[in-house]
Amino acid sequence: MSTSGRIGSWSEYQRAYQLSIADPEAFWAAEADRFTWKRKWNRVLEWDFKKPEVKWFIGGELNITENCLDRHLEQNGDRIALIWEPNEPKEEVIGISYRELHERVCRYANVLKRNGVKKGDRVAIYMPMIPDLVVGVLACARIGAIHSVVFCGFSARSLADRIIDAQAVAVLCSDGMHRGAKAMSVKDVVDEALTHCPSVKHCIVSQRTGDAVPMTVGRDVWLHAELKHVDANCPAEAMDSEDPLFILYTSGSTGMPKGVVHSSGGYMVFAEYSFRNVFQYKKDEVFFCTADVGWITGHSYMAYGPLLAGATQVMFEGVPTYPDAGRFWSIVDKHKVNIFYTAPTAIRSLMAHGLDHVSPHSLSSLRVLGTVGEPINEEAWHWYKQHIGKGKCPIVDTWWQTETGGILISSLAGVTDEKPSYAAYPLPGIQPVLLTADGKEILENEVEGLLCIKFPWPSILRTTWGDHERCRQTYFSSYPGYYFTGDGAKRDADGRYRIIGRVDDVINVSGHRFGTAEIESAINESEWVVESAVVGYPHNIKGQGIYAYVIAEKEITDAEIARKDIIASVVKVIGPIAKPDKIQFVSGLPKTRSGKIMRRILRKVAENELGSLGDTSTLLDPAVVEEIKTGRL
Numbered sequence: 262m263s264t265s266g267r268i269g270s271w272s273e274y275q276r277a278y279q280l281s282i283a284d285p286e287a288f289w290a291a292e293a294d295r296f297t298w299k300r301k302w303n304r305v306l307e308w309d310f311k312k313p314e315v316k317w318f319i320g321g322e323l324n325i326t327e328n329c330l331d332r333h334l335e336q337n338g339d340r341i342a343l344i345w346e347p348n349e350p351k352e353e354v355i356g357i358s359y360r361e362l363h364e365r366v367c368r369y370a371n372v373l374k375r376n377g378v379k380k381g382d383r384v385a386i387y388m389p390m391i392p393d394l395v396v397g398v399l400a401c402a403r404i405g406a407i408h409s410v411v412f413c414g415f416s417a418r419s420l421a422d423r424i425i426d427a428q429a430v431a432v433l434c435s436d437g438m439h440r441g442a443k444a445m446s447v448k449d450v451v452d453e454a455l456t457h458c459p460s461v462k463h464c465i466v467s468q469r470t471g472d473a474v475p476m477t478v479g480r481d482v483w484l485h486a487e488l489k490h491v492d493a494n495c496p497a498e499a500m501d502s503e504d505p506l507f508i509l510y511t512s513g514s515t516g517m518p519k520g521v522v523h524s525s526g527g528y529m530v531f532a533e534y535s536f537r538n539v540f541q542y543k544k545d546e547v548f549f550c551t552a553d554v555g556w557i558t559g560h561s562y563m564a565y566g567p568l569l570a571g572a573t574q575v576m577f578e579g580v581p582t583y584p585d586a587g588r589f590w591s592i593v594d595k596h597k598v599n600i601f602y603t604a605p606t607a608i609r610s611l612m613a614h615g616l617d618h619v620s621p622h623s624l625s626s627l628r629v630l631g632t633v634g635e636p637i638n639e640e641a642w643h644w645y646k647q648h649i650g651k652g653k654c655p656i657v658d659t660w661w662q663t664e665t666g667g668i669l670i671s672s673l674a675g676v677t678d679e680k681p682s683y684a685a686y687p688l689p690g691i692q693p694v695l696l697t698a699d700g701k702e703i704l705e706n707e708v709e710g711l712l713c714i715k716f717p718w719p720s721i722l723r724t725t726w727g728d729h730e731r732c733r734q735t736y737f738s739s740y741p742g743y744y745f746t747g748d749g750a751k752r753d754a755d756g757r758y759r760i761i762g763r764v765d766d767v768i769n770v771s772g773h774r775f776g777t778a779e780i781e782s783a784i785n786e787s788e789w790v791v792e793s794a795v796v797g798y799p800h801n802i803k804g805q806g807i808y809a810y811v812i813a814e815k816e817i818t819d820a821e822i823a824r825k826d827i828i829a830s831v832v833k834v835i836g837p838i839a840k841p842d843k844i845q846f847v848s849g850l851p852k853t854r855s856g857k858i859m860r861r862i863l864r865k866v867a868e869n870e871l872g873s874l875g876d877t878s879t880l881l882d883p884a885v886v887e888e889i890k891t892g893r894l
């Protein structure tokens with residue numbers, strides 16, 4: 262490996278990969294050695310996928326913020342850590358150096374302490390993309406409080422569910438937010454949520470819009486007022502390697518989203534390792550990840566990975582289409598971005614706006630492009646390559662999940678080759694396998710199967726908050742001895758992986774995950790609905806759209822009114838991001854005699870593959886299929 266610590270060639274990749282398989286403990290110990298530990302580990306790894314139990318760097322103690330901040334101060338304290346680009350292009354950009362970020366984190370951490378937050382407490386964070394969001398996340402980590410960031414587009418109900426599940430003692434939020442042409446309240450949503458959350462004793466509010474918001478005496482305080490009472494000295498709490506660092510809720514095929522729990526030590530090592538190698542980050546480069554910190558991408562490749570690597574990065578408050586569809590590209594030019602990381606949905610939507618929004622921008626600073634969150638179709642891949650990367654930037658198609666903590670399958674920019682629509686090769690330390698439906702490992706190439714991982718990596722989830730059995734059942738029980746990803750994949754003749762998509766009842770809309778059951782229960786709260794079934798269907802921009810089949814409570818005289826009410830119900834229960842794209846009213850659903858909904862049929866109808874519905878004779882009422890086909894939207 263080169264002195265930069267980056268894998269620099271195909272042969273170095275192969276060597277690193279082989280070493281990581283032959284002696285994973287030595288491999289990861291060498292990586293972990295690059296960090297500041299308060300106490301060194303005494304064993305590298307213990308694991309058992311049956312329980313499941315995975316422990317990395319056992320006995321080690323560290324604080325991730327010391328690694329994100331303190332250790333850069335001596336030599337790189339004046340380097341810019343965050344370049345904050347506000348929603349309005351004309352508003353002032355804020356540059357925050359590592360030294361300033363360190364100070365802000367320490368002060369915010371002292372505010373948390375002043376408000377009674379202690380190590381091990383859970384803190385919910387519901388904030389738009391402003392610097393205080395990253396500062397708040399790191400402030401929690403500084404004192405060992407477990408953060409649970411909830412994406413600001415989720416409804417009050419979703420926020421409350423997550424706060425209650427984690428029994429959070431405090432909420433960090435802002436007064437309001439700017440997103441595109443809209444200004445929206447944030448504190449009002451928090452207030453509504455908190456009427457159901459007695460565990461929350463404190464709410465710390467950052468000023469963003471300057472709007473007057475109601476403050477509940479004894480519970481709510483302004484951050485700027487609190488900061489007057491604290492100093493900039495906050496020692497980093499010593500955390501056991503296996504102490505939880507954060508919880509992040511994500512949807513699955515059943516019920517309420519689960520709180521994926523990540524550890525302190527292993528997560529740190531893998532977030533930085535994957536960042537450094539996948540993007541091939543070089544000193545003084547500018548990295549720009551467009552994801553919100555509310556998702557795992559924003560955790561690993563904004564809040565943590567780049568800071569651990571001492572990188573300079575852009576944090577963008579707004580949306581890609583405001584004030585026009587060239588906004589990302591104008592930001593790239595304005596801040597001379599070298600590495601740009603976004604979702605296929607964003608690429609497809611900007612592609613649809615046309616090249617007139619691209620051509621005014623030079624984009625000459627770009628060196629590496631990345632995608633994440635969903636499969637990228639070849640057309641979008643080529644457009645990205647040609648029009649954004651001008652044919653000269655490698656594209657990394659990074660496959661991973663909330664549960665994996667970091668990128669597991671991806672080419673390494675410019676180092677390993679790329680093939681459109683293939684995430685390509687596993688990172689060193691990652692042992693993917695493809696299984697048949699009955700759980701046998703497929704050893705050949707040019708095959709398709711269920712994607713599982715057969716050996717732990719440092720940032721694998723440790724549990725699901727408050728319900729370890731759910732973690733076992735969801736990820737480790739379908740195929741004993743393996744971590745099951747829920748994805749299907751292909752492997753080509755050279756061992757590259759291509760992710761096909763989910764094989765469970767999870768829909769991936771614009772790179773965001775929803776369970777069909779979760780959306781159905783939101784739909785069913787509408788007074789118009791008796792029962793519903795939701796499936797995904799191919800959508801030009803979003804990747805997958807949401808198609809809902811609904812049995813109405815009463816005769817529908819005005820379908821628009823009923824549709825609006827159903828959508829309002831989804832917005833209220835989950836948030837606008839889960840709105841169904843199509844709602845078809847039906848008199849019945851295709852069910853087997855045992856009452857199970859045959860989703861396969863519903864999916865085929867939604868996909869407009871009416872000729873391949875398969876056998877419908879086992880249905881309770883085969884006639885409903887005809888009705889559903891005829892009424893297809």
Ligand code: WT7
Nearest residue numbers: 558633634635636658659660661662663760774
């Ligand atoms: C699911 C995980 C990883 C951060 C964002 C999403 C899909 C993710 C890719 C990719 C094809 C992908 C998978 C996965 N996915 N990356 N490069 N190619 N599919 O995290 O919400 O936990 O969703 O997103 O289906 O299981 P998430």
